Structure formats: structure tokens, C-alpha cells
Amino acid sequence: MSTPETPYPSDFIRELIREDLKNRKFDSRVHTRFPPEPNGYLHIGHAKSICLNFGIAEEFKGLCNLRFDDTNPAKEEVEYVKSIKEDVKWLGFGWDNREYYASDYFEKLYGYAVDLIKKEKAYVCDLSADEIREYRGTLTEPGRESPYRSRSVEENIELFEKMRKGELPDGSRTLRAKIDMKSGNINMRDPVIYRIMRADHHRTGDKWRIYPMYDFAHCFSDSIEKITHSICTLEFEDHRPLYDWFLEQLNVYHPQQIEFARLNLSHTVLSKRKLIQLVQEKHVSGWDDPRMPTISGLRRRGYTPESIRNFCERIGVAKRDSTVDMALLEFCIREDLNKHTQRVMAVLRPLKVVIVNYPENQAEELDAVNNPEDPGMGTRKVPFSRVLYIEKDDFREDPPKGFFRLSPGKEVRLRYAYYITCTGVVKDKNTGEVTELQCTYDPATRGGDSPDGRKVRSTIHWVSASHAIEAEVRLYDHFFTRPVPGGESNDFKTDMNPKSLESLKSCFVEPCLANAKSGDRFQFERMGYFCVDPDSSDKGLVFNRTVTLRDTWARIEKAQKKN
RNA sequence: UGGGGAGUCGUCCAGUGGCAGGACGGCAGACUCUGGAUCUGCUUACAGGGGUUCGAAUCCUCUCUCCCCAGCCA
Numbered sequence: 001m002s003t004p005e006t007p008y009p010s011d012f013i014r015e016l017i018r019e020d021l022k023n024r025k026f027d028s029r030v031h032t033r034f035p036p037e038p039n040g041y042l043h044i045g046h047a048k049s050i051c052l053n054f055g056i057a058e059e060f061k062g063l064c065n066l067r068f069d070d071t072n073p074a075k076e077e078v079e080y081v082k083s084i085k086e087d088v089k090w091l092g093f094g095w096d097n098r099e100y101y102a103s104d105y106f107e108k109l110y111g112y113a114v115d116l117i118k119k120e121k122a123y124v125c126d127l128s129a130d131e132i133r134e135y136r137g138t139l140t141e142p143g144r145e146s147p148y149r150s151r152s153v154e155e156n157i158e159l160f161e162k163m164r165k166g167e168l169p170d171g172s173r174t175l176r177a178k179i180d181m182k183s184g185n186i187n188m189r190d191p192v193i194y195r196i197m198r199a200d201h202h203r204t205g206d207k208w209r210i211y212p213m214y215d216f217a218h219c220f221s222d223s224i225e226k227i228t229h230s231i232c233t234l235e236f237e238d239h240r241p242l243y244d245w246f247l248e249q250l251n252v253y254h255p256q257q258i259e260f261a262r263l264n265l266s267h268t269v270l271s272k273r274k275l276i277q278l279v280q281e282k283h284v285s286g287w288d289d290p291r292m293p294t295i296s297g298l299r300r301r302g303y304t305p306e307s308i309r310n311f312c313e314r315i316g317v318a319k320r321d322s323t324v325d326m327a328l329l330e331f332c333i334r335e336d337l338n339k340h341t342q343r344v345m346a347v348l349r350p351l352k353v354v355i356v357n358y359p360e361n362q363a364e365e366l367d368a369v370n371n372p373e374d375p376g377m378g379t380r381k382v383p384f385s386r387v388l389y390i391e392k393d394d395f396r397e398d399p400p401k402g403f404f405r406l407s408p409g410k411e412v413r414l415r416y417a418y419y420i421t422c423t424g425v426v427k428d429k430n431t432g433e434v435t436e437l438q439c440t441y442d443p444a445t446r447g448g449d450s451p452d453g454r455k456v457r458s459t460i461h462w463v464s465a466s467h468a469i470e471a472e473v474r475l476y477d478h479f480f481t482r483p484v485p486g487g488e489s490n491d492f493k494t495d496m497n498p499k500s501l502e503s504l505k506s507c508f509v510e511p512c513l514a515n516a517k518s519g520d521r522f523q524f525e526r527m528g529y530f531c532v533d534p535d536s537s538d539k540g541l542v543f544n545r546t547v548t549l550r551d552t553w554a555r556i557e558k559a560q561k562k563n
Numbered sequence: 564u565g566g567g568g569a570g571u572c573g574u575c576c577a578g579u580g581g582c583a584g585g586a587c588g589g590c591a592g593a594c595u596c597u598g599g600a601u602c603u604g605c606u607u608a609c610a611g612g613g614g615u616u617c618g619a620a621u622c623c624u625c626u627c628u629c630c631c632c633a634g635c636c637a
Contacts, residue, residue, distance in 0.1 A: 010577085011576085035637095036637095037637050069637065071636095071637080072636060128635095132634095132635075133633070133634085136633055137565095137633075138633055139564085139565055139633060140564055140566095141565080143633090171635065174635055183565095184566035185566050186566075186632055186633050187632075188566095189633085192634085196635080213634090213635075213636085214636070214637050215637095218637085234567095234568070234630080234631065235630095235631055235632080235637095236631095236637090237568060237632095238566065238567045240567090241567090272637090314575080314576085315575060315576075316575065316586095318577095319568070319569065320568090320570065320630090321568095321569070321570095321629075321631090322574080322575060322576090323575085324574070324587090325574045325588070327574085327587060327588060328586080328587050328588085331587060334599095343597080343599095369596095372595095372599090372600075373601095404598070405598090414596095415596065449596075456596085457598090458598075459596045459597065459598095460597090523597085526598080527597095549597075549600090551599085552598045553598045554598085555598095
């Protein structure tokens with residue numbers, strides 16, 4: 001439903017569809033499809049396409065099919081089919097019973113090929129792969145016609161049948177469209193439409209020994225499904241004449257192909273070839289490594305489907321190549337998580353604090369707000385006692401200019417607890433490292449407010465040492481250091497960030513997290529948004545940092561270091 | 564050098580003959596029991612040259628730059 005608050009986005013594709021609707025083209029229907037090849041996991045670039053295709057169907061009260069483009073058994077696997085379905089669903093889209101496979105159409109497609117042969121628009125060619133390449137010509141020189149181009153219809157049909165039955169070896173023959181070897185568009189120089197590939201298919205088993213090529217399978221699949229607008233990426237723009245040619249030759253239902261620019265995201269790679277390389281060469285733990293731009297990686301990282309959909313809306317749809325800044329994706333997830341996640345205190349790099357004037361063996365419970373953005377999320381109790389942990393970074397023995405946190409003689413507020421003042425610093429005799437702080441607290445400031453109205457510059461988070469739960473926390477940074485990996489070296493792997501994962505083993509979190517389940521999301525106050533990783537077990541919780549909070553102090557400090 | 568596309572703030576997207584706008588980023592400030600969130604302000608762009616027009620990002624023209632195509636991958 002379109003409302004003033006959430007207008008549907010406008011872009012050249014939607015404009016075109018509105019125009020078609022106005023002209024009653026396609027009987028005023030809108031029917032799109034999302035056509036992944038099951039040869040890898042879906043990534044954020046696919047999310048753009050999914051949101052576009054399913055989003056348009058929803059907006060124009062049409063339908064969107066999920067269709068697996070499974071015409072190459074050498075690369076495709078059921079594992080990928082499974083993950084793709086899961087990811088599309090998780091993103092929030094459904095296809096009812098319209099789950100289709102190009103392989104379901106193999107018989108029909110074969111028939112279309114035979115029809116083409118009968119119309120003398122296709123022929124069986126004996127040229128080898130190398131010879132075909134040679135005959136194709138180059139970008140600037142026309143190609144030459146295959147010597148097998150003028151075989152009789154009967155011979156072609158007979159040979160094509162033999163190909164189908166597996167009577168001919170792989171690569172020995174192809175079925176080619178008879179178009180124009182002199183075309184400036186290389187796709188039109190008698191493209192191969194069927195190849196012999198005596199490989200088993202994940203759905204059709206050993207039934208087929210020949211498999212159709214993309215250009216042939218795709219347009220007819222769209223046609224069979226009565227797709228109205230076949231939306232694909234820019235690199236298929238010069239395949240459109242071929243798409244149109246096939247459908248025109250056989251005079252069948254003819255959808256309209258529309259091309260848009262694929263997504264590029266800074267500091268990552270979105271090509272299946274590169275992603276599969278990262279997985280196979282074990283630069284990441286798998287397709288769902290939280291540093292991967294895959295849907296499953298983002299999910300494990302703690303991204304919400306809402307934030308990804310919102311991102312896809314914000315980046316827009318156009319025809320020019322572009323690289324979206326990762327900062328926008330991060331903005332989208334912060335925006336969502338800020339509104340919806342529970343706040344909790346967690347100390348990632350613990351520094352022991354002893355409140356010297358707080359009685360030993362005493363403990364009390366203090367009230368904490370679960371989400372200041374949403375009072376409906378209520379409050380919780382946080383235990384306080386004599387020995388606490390605070391963040392190492394929240395103490396400086398020699399505070400730089402503008403550092404408001406704890407330092408010797410200075411007073412800060414412990415969130416929801418008391419004002420404390422640092423009275424002593426204990427150091428390791430050998431290394432000089434600060435190992436413990438001695439502080440005094442002001443009992444009158446219980447809950448965090450001072451009756452005398454005195455102010456503190458800073459509020460820091462903390463946990464009670466004896467109550468806290470120890471946990472592992474994994475901090476992630478960009479997987480690539482440069483905005484465009486390989487942009488300078490031409491090898492994307494040289495730009496991998498050696499510090500993209502930092503695992504902190506002894507962090508302390510509030511006891512209220514004891515029952516947190518895999519996938520649960522929290523804001524660790526002042527640190528960022530985190531979610532429970534599936535690696536968590538009864539041995540201990542593991543958290544992934546989804547994204548940091550905006551950190552003004554970090555930026556000030558960075559600027560100070562530069563000067 | 565064949566064919567197909569594309570050039571608007573740092574980034575992404577609008578604007579289709581009438582004051583170039585939004586978002587992200589950045590910078591500055593207000594507020595704050597998260598140096599969070601929120602709010603306010605600022606910043607910067609029509610690839611270039613000619614032309615048409617009262618008026619051009621928009622129309623015409625020439626030029627330049629970038630992307631894609633020579634898989635029996637999709």
C-alpha cells in the first residue's frame with residue numbers, strides 16, 4: 001500500500017511499467033521473476049534485484065516468480081538452491097507455489113530448438129570450441145560462416161537427436177542459431193544454443209545429455225511463464241537483440257527485457273567468482289562468515305531483513321555504474337537496531353575497579369532502561385558490588401585534551417549506578433601496565449543522579465565482576481582496506497584487511513544475557529550492536545559485532561593524532 | 564579501431580525548457596545518565612566546446628572519459 005509516509009520509490013523501470021499499464025500493454029498485467037543460478041550464495045547485490053522484482057510485483061499488484069536458472073549442471077548444486085530459497089524468504093518475500101526451474105522446461109526448450117531447425121534458423125555445427133572462436137571473428141572484424149551452416153533440416157534433426165541421446169562425445173558438436181556472422185553484435189554471430197554435456201543434473205539426473213545455453217533458455221522460460229518485464233543487469237543489454245530474435249522467430253509470447261546497473265559496494269567484492277574464491281581458499285570461514293557480503297553472512301553478522309530492504313530502497317535503481325559507500329549500509333542497520341534492540345552493558349576489554357568504600361560481600365540491584373527509544377521495552381535490574389570491570393579505554397592515567405572519562409582524581413558516573421572518583425592506580429611491577437583502579441563512590445548518587453546537582457562530564461558502562469558472564473566477542477572491520485579491492489593492484493586479494501576479525505575471549509556481559517539465544521541482538525551501550533553467534537554453546541556465549549555506534553570521541557582522537 | 568551503454572555534490576539517487584534537490588558521508592553547534600540517539604546549520608556537483616532559445620542539466624552538434632561484449636558460463 002502506498003501511503004504518504006512510505007511512498008514507493010520511483011525509478012526508470014517503474015516509470016516504464018506505469019507507461020505500459022497506461023497503454024494496456026501485457027493486458028495490464030505485471031509479472032516479474034527473480035532468476036538466480038544455483039551456483040553460489042546470494043549476496044547484497046542479489047538483494048537489490050530481489051527487492052526490485054518482488055517489490056515491483058507487490059506495488060503493481062502483480063506476481064513475481066522464483067526461477068532457478070539451472071542450465072549448467074557442471075556448476076550447480078542443491079545446496080545452493082536451498083540457501084537461495086532460505087535467503088529470499090528471510091528477506092521477507094514469498095513466491096507461493098511459483099517456484100520454477102529452467103530445467104522443468106527442458107522438454108519444451110528442446111521442442112523450440114527443433115522448431116528453429118525446421119525454420120532453418122538453427123543448425124548442428126561440428127566445429128570445435130577453438131574453431132568456433134576462430135570463426136567468430138573479433139570485435140572489429142566480422143566472423144566467417146561455419147562450413148556446417150547449410151545442412152539439411154533432416155540431417156540437423158537427426159544429429160540433434162543423437163546429441164540428445166548422448167551418442168556423441170562432449171564438445172564434438174553444438175546446436176547454433178543461424179543469424180548473422182557479420183553482425184557488429186558478437187552475440188548475434190550464430191551463438192551456440194545447445195552443448196553436449198554428459199553430466200548429471202541436480203534435478204533431471206541423467207535424462208539429458210545436452211543442455212541449453214542461457215540466451216536460449218532464458219527468453220523462452222520468461223515466455224513460458226508469461227513474464228511481462230524481464231529485469232536483468234546491464235551486461236545483458238547487448239543480449240537483448242538475441243532475446244528478442246528467438247521469441248520473434250517462433251512467434252511466441254514476448255516479454256520485455258529491461259536492464260539496470262548491478263550493485264557495487266565499497267570495501268567488499270560482489271562477484272560470485274571472487275566470493276567463491278574467498279570461501280574455497282579459506283580466507284573466510286564459509287559463505288556465512290560475518291564478513292561476507294552474502295545474505296547469510298549479513299544475517300549471521302546481525303543485519304535485519306528490514307535494514308537490507310531499506311538499503312535497497314535508498315540506493316535507487318539506474319543505468320549508470322556506481323559504487324555505493326558501505327557507510328550507507330551501516331547507517332541502515334544502525335537506524336533499525338537503534339529503534340529495536342535492547343541495551344545492555346558489556347565490557348570488552350576489562351579493567352578491574354575496586355570501590356574501596358563499598359562494603360565487601362554487599363550487592364544491590366539497580367534499575368536500568370532497556371531501550372530509551374522505546375519505553376515499552378521496560379526496565380531491568382543490574383547487580384552492583386564492590387569489584388567491577390570497566391572498559392580499559394575508559395581510563396587514562398594521563399588524559400589527553402578533551403578526554404572526559406576516568407582518570408586519577410576525576411569523577412565519572414557509572415551508568416544507572418553511582419558517581420565514582422579514581423583515587424588510586426595499581427600497576428604491574430614489570431610492565432607498568434595498569435591492572436586495577438581504586439575508586440570511591442558517593443552513596444548519595446545512587447541511580448546516577450547527584451542531589452547537590454553537581455555534574456560529571458562522562459557516563460561509563462560497567463559490570464559487576466562477581467555477577468558478570470564471561471563471553472567471547474568478535475569484532476569485525478571491512479574485509480578489504482580499499483574502497484575498490486584490487487582497484488590499484490589488479491588483484492583484489494592484496495587488499496584484504498589482515499585485521500578484519502579480532503576475537504576477544506574474555507569479555508564480561510551483564511547477567512541478564514544468560515539466556516540469550518543464537519541470533520538475538522543487543523546494543524552493548526557505547527560499544528555497538530551485537531548479536532549472538534551460532535557458535536555459542538553451553539561452554540559460553542559468542543557475540544558478533546554487527547556495527548559500531550557512531551563514536552565522536554574516536555573521531556576527535558583520530559583528528560588529534562593527525563595534527 | 565565494430566557493437567551496446569553511461570557521464571549531476573566525496574558517494575548514491577532525483578530533476579525531462581523556468582531558482583539544481585534529497586539521502587549518506589564530512590564539518591560546526593544544540594541537547595543528552597550511551598562522546599549513542601535526536602535536532603539545527605554549513606559544505607560541495609550538471610565531463611568539455613559550440614549552437615537553438617527570453618531562458619538549457621534538460622533540445623541540436625562536435626569532442627572527451629568510463630563501463631560491457633570475442634564461454635560449448637550466467
